[in-house]
Amino acid sequence: QVELVESGGGSVQAGGSLRLSCAASGRPFGEYAMGWFRQAPGKEREFVAAFRWRDRGTYYADSVKGRFTISRDNDKPTVILEMNGLKPEDTAVYSCAAGYPPGPLRISYPAGYIYWGHGTQVTVSS
Numbered sequence: 001q002v003e004l005v006e007s008g009g010g011s012v013q014a015g016g017s018l019r020l021s022c023a024a025s026g027r028p029f030g031e032y033a034m035g036w037f038r039q040a041p042g043k044e045r046e047f048v049a050a051f052r053w054r055d056r057g058t059y060y061a062d063s064v065k066g067r068f069t070i071s072r073d074n075d076k077p078t079v080i081l082e083m084n085g086l087k088p089e090d091t092a093v094y095s096c097a098a099g100y101p102p103g104p105l106r107i108s109y110p111a112g113y114i115y116w117g118h119g120t121q122v123t124v125s126s
Contacts, residue, residue: 002026002115004096008081009120016124017084022096022117024077033101034079035059036070037110038092038122047108048094050101051079059107064090086124095119 008020022034035050049070050059058070067085072078077098083090101112 002098004098004115004117006094006096006117006120009094009122011123011125012086014087014124014126016086017082018086018122020081020083020094020096020120020122021073022079022081023073024098024115026077031100032098033107033112034072034077034096034098035107035113036079036081036094036096038090038094039119040089040092043092045095045110047110049081050107052101052104052107057104059104061108083122086122088124088126090122091124092122093119094122 003025005023031054033050033052036048037045039045051070069082071080096117097113098115099113101107106112
């Protein structure tokens, strides 16, 4: 069993920065990926970014490219999401996920992830 523990988040003004961290209590096996999804009130859950351990590949939603950076914490099963240039439309509950998406083309599909964190609120004011 893998438990994901998120930290970070909070409230900032537009243009500000926040850092989210997600640590897995148990190490997922094999070629897994860890990533972030977000859901704003009244909207569908959407992919934000992911990191694949197999090839150390990073993947981003178009809406966050150039502003957000996902990385791993050395050799730990932990991913960090650095969020810069935050916009009010980034306001959402951000949830960490871990699992085995079948390939880069499916990295953004929630169905490929088995374990989910409880979520952390990110609020960006204008």
